[in-house]
Amino acid sequence: MAPTPAHPFGAAPASARRTTARRAAAALAAAGLLAAVAAPTPATAADGGICNRFCDARDPANALKDRAPVSATLHGRTIALHVDDGSAMAFGTVDNVVAGDRLWVDRSFDGGRTWDGGSRLGDTAAPGGVGGWRTRMYNVDDWNTGRIGALRACAQVTGDDAIACTGWARSDWNGADRRQAAATALMMDYDRTTGLFGGNGWWTSANALTALIDTIRRTGVTSYAYAVNETYDRNKDRTDGGNQGQFRNEYLDDTGWWGLAWIKAYDLTGDARYLDTARADADHMAGYWTDACGGGVQWKTDTAYKNAVTNELYLALNAALHNRTDGDTRYLDRARTGWKWLRDSGMINGDHLVNDGLDGSCRNNGQPAWTYNQGVVLGGLAELHKATGDAELLRAARELADASTGSSALNPGGILREPNESDGCTGDGPSFKGAYVRGLGALNRELDGHPYDAYLAQQADTAYAKDRNALDQYGPHWNGDRGDGPGHGCQHSALDLLNAAP
Numbered sequence: 254m255a256p257t258p259a260h261p262f263g264a265a266p267a268s269a270r271r272t273t274a275r276r277a278a279a280a281l282a283a284a285g286l287l288a289a290v291a292a293p294t295p296a297t298a299a300d301g302g303i304c305n306r307f308c309d310a311r312d313p314a315n316a317l318k319d320r321a322p323v324s325a326t327l328h329g330r331t332i333a334l335h336v337d338d339g340s341a342m343a344f345g346t347v348d349n350v351v352a353g354d355r356l357w358v359d360r361s362f363d364g365g366r367t368w369d370g371g372s373r374l375g376d377t378a379a380p381g382g383v384g385g386w387r388t389r390m391y392n393v394d395d396w397n398t399g400r401i402g403a404l405r406a407c408a409q410v411t412g413d414d415a416i417a418c419t420g421w422a423r424s425d426w427n428g429a430d431r432r433q434a435a436a437t438a439l440m441m442d443y444d445r446t447t448g449l450f451g452g453n454g455w456w457t458s459a460n461a462l463t464a465l466i467d468t469i470r471r472t473g474v475t476s477y478a479y480a481v482n483e484t485y486d487r488n489k490d491r492t493d494g495g496n497q498g499q500f501r502n503e504y505l506d507d508t509g510w511w512g513l514a515w516i517k518a519y520d521l522t523g524d525a526r527y528l529d530t531a532r533a534d535a536d537h538m539a540g541y542w543t544d545a546c547g548g549g550v551q552w553k554t555d556t557a558y559k560n561a562v563t564n565e566l567y568l569a570l571n572a573a574l575h576n577r578t579d580g581d582t583r584y585l586d587r588a589r590t591g592w593k594w595l596r597d598s599g600m601i602n603g604d605h606l607v608n609d610g611l612d613g614s615c616r617n618n619g620q621p622a623w624t625y626n627q628g629v630v631l632g633g634l635a636e637l638h639k640a641t642g643d644a645e646l647l648r649a650a651r652e653l654a655d656a657s658t659g660s661s662a663l664n665p666g667g668i669l670r671e672p673n674e675s676d677g678c679t680g681d682g683p684s685f686k687g688a689y690v691r692g693l694g695a696l697n698r699e700l701d702g703h704p705y706d707a708y709l710a711q712q713a714d715t716a717y718a719k720d721r722n723a724l725d726q727y728g729p730h731w732n733g734d735r736g737d738g739p740g741h742g743c744q745h746s747a748l749d750l751l752n753a754a755p
Contacts, residue, residue, distance in 0.1 A: 303391075303392045303395045303397070304392075304397075305341060305392050305394065305395070305396045305397075306340055306341065307340050307342065307390075307392070308392075309374070309389075309390075309391045309392055310375065310389040310390070310391070311340070311342060311389060311390040312389065312390070313335070313337075313344045313387055313388075313389065313390050315340075315390075316335070316337040316339070316340070316342075316344075316390065317337055317338075317339020317340055318337055318338040318339035318340075319335050319336070319337055320335070320336055320338065321333040321334065321335050321336070321346075322334065322336060322422045322723045323405070323406075323419040323420040323421070323422045323723050324419055325406075325417045325418060325419045325420075326417065327408055327409075327410060327415065327416075327417035328410050328413065328415075329349055330347050330348060330349045330350065330354070330408065330410065331347065331348050331349070332345065332346070332347045332356070332406050332407070332408045332417055332418070332419055333345070333346050333347075333406060333419065334358070334404060334405055334406040334419045334422055335387075336393075336404075336422055336423070336424050336425075337390060337424070338424050338425045338426070340390070340424075341392060341393050341394060341424040341426045342390040342391060342392050342393060342424070343358065343390060343391060343393055343404040343406075343422070343423075343424070344358065344375070344387055344388045344389060344390040344391070344406075345357065345358045345375070345387060345388045345406025345407070345408070345419075346385060346386070346387040346388075346406070347379070347385065347386055347387075347406075347408045348384065348385045349384070349385075350379040350383060350384070350385060350386045351379070351381070351410070351411055352378075352379060352380055352381035352382075352411065353378055353379065353411035353412075354378065354379045354386065354408060354409070354410050354411055355376060355377070355378050355379075355408060355409045356375075356376075356377055356379065356386055356387070356388055356406070356407070356408045357373040357374060357375055357376040357377065357388060357406075357407055357408075358374045358375055358388055358391055358404050358405065358406050358407070359371055359372050359373065359374065359404065359405050359407060359418070360374055360391060360392075360393075360402055360403070360404050361402060361403050361404075361405075361421065362395070362400040362401065362402050362441070363441060363442070364403060364421070364438065364441035364442065364724060364726060364739060365403055365405070365421035365724070371402075373407075374388070374391050375388035375389045375391060376388075388406070391404060393423045393424045393426075394423075394424075394426070399445065399479065401423075401437060401440050401441050402423065402441075403421040403422060403423045403441070403724055404421065404422065404423065405418050405419045405420060405421045405422070406418065406419045407419075420722065420723055421722075421723065421724055422723040422724060423437075423723075423724055427474070427476050428725065429474075430472065431717055431725070431751055432468050432471060432472055432748065432751045432752060433468070433472055433474055434725035435468075435725050435727065435744065435747055435748045435751055436464075436465055436468045436477060436748055437477075437725065438724050438725045438726045438727075438739070438744055439461060439464070439465060439741060439744045439745055439748055440465075440477050440480070441724070441726075442461075442739075442740070442741040442744065443461075443477075443480055445483060447487060447488075448480075448483045448484040448485075448486070448487030448488050449484065449487075449488070450462070450741040450745070451679075451740065451741040451742075454741060454742070455494070455502075455507060456504070456506065456507040456510045456511070456681075456684075457681065457683075457684045457741060457742050457745075458484070458741070459500075459507075459510040459511045459513070459514040460510060460514075460684050460687055460688060460742075460745050460749075461741050461742075461744070461745040462480065462481065462484055462514050462517075462518075463510075463513065463514045463517050463691070463745075463749075464687060464691070464745040464746075464748040464749045464752065465477055465480060465481075465745075465748070466481065466514070466517040466518060466520075466521050467517065467691070467748075467749070467752040468748060468751075468752055469521060470520070470521060471752055478521070481518050481521065481522065485515075485518070485526075485527065485530075488500065489530065497537070499530050499533040499534065499537075500512070500515070500530060500533075500534055501533060501534055501537040503553055503554045503555065504552070504553050505537075505538050505541055505550055505551065505552060505553065505554070505563050505567075506552065506560075506562050506563040506566055508534045508537050508538055509534065509538060509562075509563065509566025509567060509569075509570055510566065511530075511534055512530070512531045512534030512535055512538075512566075512570045513531075513566065513569060513570055513573065515527040515528070515530045515531040515534070516528070516531050516570070516573045516574070516577070519531065519577065520577075528574075528577060531570065531573075531574060532574060532578075534570065535567075535570045535571055535574055535584065535587070538550050538563075538566075538567050538570070539567075539571075539587060541554060542567075543557070545557055545559065545615075546559050546598065546611050546615035547594065547597075547598070547615070548590070548594040549563075549564050549591075549594050549595070549598065550563050550564055550567045550591075551563070552610070558610060558611075559598070559610055559611045559615075560600075560609055560610030560611070561595070561600045561607045561608065561609060561610055561626040561630075562609075562623075562625060562626055562629060564591060564594070564595045564598075565595065565607075565626065565629035565630040565633055566629055566633075567587070567591045568588050568591040568592050568595065568630065568633035568634075568637065569629060569630075569632050569633030569636055569692075571584040571585070571587040571588040571591065572584070572585070572588040572633055572636035572637040572639075572640055573636050575588060575640050576636060576639055576640050585640055585641075588633070588636075588637050588640070589637070589641075592633070592634070592637060592646075595630070596649070598611065599611065599615070599616055599617045600617055601653070602617060602622075604656055604660070605652050605653055605655075605656035606622040606627060606653075606656055606657060606660065606663075607622060607626040607627055607630065607653070608620055608621070608622055608626070609621060609622075609623060609626065621672040621673065622657075622660075622662075622663070622672065623671065623672060623685050624657070624663060624669065624671050624672075624685045624686050624688070624689035625684070625685040625686075625688035625689055627653065627654075627656075627657035627663070627689055627692075628657070628688050628689030628690065628691065628692030628693055629688055629689075629692050630650075630653060630692065631650050631653060631654055631692040631693055631695065631696040632691065632692035632695040632696065633692075634646045634647070634649060634650040634696065635647075635650065635692075635695045635696045635698070635699040636695075638650075638699060639699070647696075647699065647700060650696050651696075651700070651704075654693060654696055654705065657689070657693075658693070658705065658708045665732075666732060667711065668711075668712060668715050668731050668732040669686055669689070669690070669712055669731060670730065670731075670732070671685050671686055674729060674730065675729060676729060676730075676734075676737045677729065677737045677738070677740070678728065678729055678737065678738040678739055678740025678741075678742050678743035678744070679740050679742070680742070681742070682742070683729055683740060683742030683743045683746060684742040684745065684746060685746075686731075686746045686749075686750070687742075687745050687746030687747075687748070687749035687750070688746075688749070690709065690712065690746075690749050690750045690753045691749045691752070691753060693705055693708075693709065693753060694709060694749075694752065694753025694754075697709065697753070703755065706754075706755045709750070709753050709754040709755065710754050710755055712731060712750055712754070713750050713751050713753075713754035714754075715731055715732060715733070716731035716747055716750060716751075717751070718733075719731070719732060719733025720732070720733055720747070721747075722739075724739075726738065726739035726743075726744060727739065727743050727744055727746075727747035728743055729743050731747070731750070
């Protein structure tokens with residue numbers, strides 16, 4: 254397991270540590286960017302600046318590990334953001350300047366959507382007679398408050414209202430590998446006032462939290478573990494929007510997503526309250542198992558519709574609870590009964606793909622084979638196999654997994670794509686692929702020889718190479734068509750993929 258970084262967010266030193274830095278003077282001089290600047294006095298926490306290892310407005314000559322991941326051009330000038338990975342700070346540069354050209358950096362704590370309070374940091378005007386100019390260095394993150402940031406460099410030339418900015422970028426702290434980097438980008442969307450991702454995403458936040466917990470367990474890096482407790486404490490008593498406390502909801506599938514998230518939280522922490530909540534969620538779902546269509550949990554407390562994802566979640570949650578409850582028979586019986594009903598319900602079509610649900614005549618309604626309907630069942634069958642050792646469960650799961658991984662409709666060009674996949678990262682759909690690969694990964698780990706390693710690696714390597722920006726944010730299309738991302742649905746799905754891949 255990778256060691257926990259020495260700089261977890263929320264554990265900043267009381268004052269900035271002063272160290273003797275290796276200077277990057279030669280590199281800056283070669284770029285014509287070492288001219289002296291009448292820079293502002295270095296910031297302190299008292300005057301509103303941010304202090305992590307060092308305080309805002311540090312001299313770039315003290316940069317420890319300089320790279321320039323993003324740049325832009327304006328009227329023959331190249332603007333660059335230089336990131337110092339050694340101090341988790343960054344500064345802006347511009348070349349070919351004339352007197353009066355302005356340069357600054359912006360800082361955002363929501364992945365580049367807004368930069369209120371972080372606008373025009375280090376705003377400086379170039380004097381005459383210099384080839385290049387630069388700002389002072391500013392912290393990317395705020396460890397004191399747990400805010401995860403990004404910076405960009407902007408410039409405006411003399412006598413022109415036009416402004417050009419680089420793309421957003423950040424340091425590689427808490428990004429030692431691609432899972433950690435994607436988790437850090439996901440946490441840009443975590444709202445510490447609501448304890449949810451994307452401000453108020455409900456069931457999608459359960460999936461995002463699940464992906465985050467999986468990353469913590471895979472990497473051993475606990476910098477963002479605070480989100481587990483914060484999410485729980487801020488939302489466990491909610492009774493608005495159809496919620497009934499303990500993450501129970503009028504939508505039974507929402508209840509199932511949260512129940513599985515708290516199973517993951519229990520596995521990570523051993524805290525029994527998370528397991529108790531998962532039990533409350535499973536019992537809530539069980540209360541809406543009805544005789545319509547021969548059984549199954551209905552989709553909503555006041556809607557009799559029987560659909561696939563609700564019942565797949567019911568299977569997975571009850572099997573997981575059995576595996577964590579000594580002497581249990583109740584949850585095991587539910588899981589077995591749930592699988593038998595789902596298997597025989599007609600929702601699994603002749604191509605071994607799972608359609609959305611049943612129509613009013615209790616027949617397959619022919620609605621799209623959404624990816625999450627192909628994946629949640631795989632994780633549920635893997636859990637049920639752990640409980641029973643029944644080889645038939647793995648045979649059935651492999652039949653379903655082979656169908657979905659081999660479907661040209663779901664994998665055009667070999668890369669997973671949601672039916673009718675949107676170009677955006679908002680709403681429900683962007684979370685579907687994450688649930689799919691999470692379930693496939695769980696099955697893959699349960700099978701001898703891990704037969705889906707190659708498929709998962711191909712998906713992950715393609716998304717990493719083609720669907721990722723300088724902030725390690727992912728868009729909706731893993732094949733490289735960036736779409737209109739980012740957002741927490743796209744981001745947790747990519748993180749789920751990286752966690753599932755070998």
